[in-house]
Amino acid sequence: MSLELTPVEAAACCSPLARQPLSESEAEGIAPLLKALADPVRLRLMSIVASHEGGEACVCDLNDAFELSQPTISHHLKILHEAGLLDREKRGVWVYYRARAEALQNLAALIGGQAQ
Amino acid sequence: MSLELTPVEAAACCSPLARQPLSESEAEGIAPLLKALADPVRLRLMSIVASHEGGEACVCDLNDAFELSQPTISHHLKILHEAGLLDREKRGVWVYYRARAEALQNLAALIGGQAQ
DNA sequence: TGTAAATATTTACATGTGTCTATGTCTTGC
DNA sequence: GCAAGACATAGACACATGTAAATATTTACA
Numbered sequence A, B: 001m002s003l004e005l006t007p008v009e010a011a012a013c014c015s016p017l018a019r020q021p022l023s024e025s026e027a028e029g030i031a032p033l034l035k036a037l038a039d040p041v042r043l044r045l046m047s048i049v050a051s052h053e054g055g056e057a058c059v060c061d062l063n064d065a066f067e068l069s070q071p072t073i074s075h076h077l078k079i080l081h082e083a084g085l086l087d088r089e090k091r092g093v094w095v096y097y098r099a100r101a102e103a104l105q106n107l108a109a110l111i112g113g114q115a116q
Numbered sequence C: 001t002g003t004a005a006a007t008a009t010t011t012a013c014a015t016g017t018g019t020c021t022a023t024g025t026c027t028t029g030c
Numbered sequence D: 001g002c003a004a005g006a007c008a009t010a011g012a013c014a015c016a017t018g019t020a021a022a023t024a025t026t027t028a029c030a
Helices: A007-011 A024-037 A040-051 A059-064 A070-083 A101-112 B007-011 B024-037 B040-051 B059-064 B070-083 B101-112
Strands: A056-058 A086-091 A094-099 B056-058 B086-091 B094-099
Touching: A024 A040, A024 A070, A024 A101, A024 B024, A024 B040, A040 A056, A040 A059, A040 A070, A040 A086, A040 A094, A040 A101, A040 B024, A056 A059, A059 A070, A059 A094, A070 A086, A070 A094, A101 B101, B024 B040, B024 B070, B024 B101, B040 B056, B040 B059, B040 B070, B040 B086, B040 B094, B040 B101, B056 B059, B059 B070, B059 B094, B070 B086, B070 B094
Parallel strands: none
Antiparallel strands: A056 A094, A086 A094, B056 B094, B086 B094
């Protein structure tokens, strides 16, 4: 296990934005998580996976939802996975991605949490 | 008033990520808002402004909080303002930025909202 | 073993982004 | 009116990012 925090772990550690100024290192930890979400394709990927029955979806389904090449979808899924927003599980030939609900909720709390 | 929605307005219009898949146009509306936040300097700017007394801060204060040039801070503030996350008001020689709390809360609801 | 299918990796490239320097625009007070 | 200060804009540059084509890897199954 690495000493580096994943972006998701970094986001879980801070009080809400509006409560007190983020430190430089806190901000540098959280920004990559927002960056991972800040793309229309990745937003839709997250949304498709998170709203899919069972909270998971196969890459084959995801490829079909976009008019983009398979490597491009694979690239975006990797970014979401490395940010800690998607879990990855291989079952046979297929790979299933699962949304990490608590990761999204931590991020939401950081952004929208009340000042006190 | 323009027919274009600001990113903040686009975010207010959608059910949570995990409830149903975002449409392409919804995702394209929301991504710029996340992009605006997805930078360490802008995250700290938002946080400093939002947590400042009165919910607003003068650019002069913000410049002092970073070891960056004044135009760079001005550039980041413009991005946050155009995304709809900061309101801008000029009073005399000084410019004050104010955090739009409901914008942050709408975004948080979109990201972290429960599936049902 | 070997072939096909599902997914990932590599490489390349056009475009976007963060930063600075230089300059412009307002506002205030002399 | 003019000089000084606060902030914004313009231009330039290094670097990051989204995409696709080509290729590799892994798994199942005949």
